[in-house]
Amino acid sequence: MQASPVTELLERDGGGGFGQSGPLGGGEGSGNPGVPQRAYVTGMILALGGILMFFMALVSAWVVRKGFPNSDWQPITPPRILWLNSLILIVSSVTLSRSRRCLVARRDEQSRHWWGITTILGVFFLAGQLLAWRQLAVAGLFLATNPSSSFFYVFTSAHGLHILGGIAALLVVAVRPPQRLTRQTATTVVAMYWHFLCVLWLGIFALLWLGK
């Protein structure tokens, strides 16, 4: 049976054992003896569950606010730049996957290269979101204009804040990897978070477009 990239990375970390530095670690992230590296992955899964429920609560509120009879809901058309932003986020997810594949194949330099591109694309995505907000503001749609625009701002800002956290994590892993976990584990955990945010954005985007 072929091992998945996550399993492969964790096995290189010491089989979910005790944070031995991998060959590509280069002394970075020597790991914390006693804390299995797999624990960080489990922790991230739980965190993603929490984030998912937060957004689902927002979606549930959106469903009620939009669907209730005699509602003052006025549909808005999301700015077209969101299509470009979505594309940027999808591409960033692909580049991050490539970075991890390079790390598995022990091509450290290429891995860092793709990692950097992912970070830049993340910044571009955020800039695109700000541009979308600007376009809405020019059209006279602000946070308190109507419930529809309020939800648009709330969804995009909540997701944007999470993306900001993802960019911070990407930078931290690239510049100053945490000591507690190995570079491989850090890469795996950050990649999980980033892919999740990408899928989450696609869901939010579909909701904003199809549910308008």
Next chain:
Amino acid sequence: MKIEELFAQNFVRHSVDFVLELRREFILRKCQFLQFLRTKTGLRGAFLAVFCTLAGASGAAAQSCAMCYQNAAASGAQGGATLRHAILVLLLPAITLFVGILGLVYRRRNPVR
């Protein structure tokens, strides 16, 4: 030593022994119960107990906030459908997460050797 002092000392010693014995017994029973839960019969029994508890509490599910009920009832058929959809949106991921975490815990129930 006076007889009262001797009595008090013995009383305290016996009381402490009794409490320690109770504690030992409790820990032993707890371990036995946890071991039993790890067997197939124990697991089935636990699931059956949870199911029976939930099934028996159907009356509790019918209770709700009177104001919420009035609001939902006043919102008509469309409002009711909206509420049902919103509840499903919240319920499905929560159940998926619950089952997923339960599955994860069950798969990793034994420590890594």
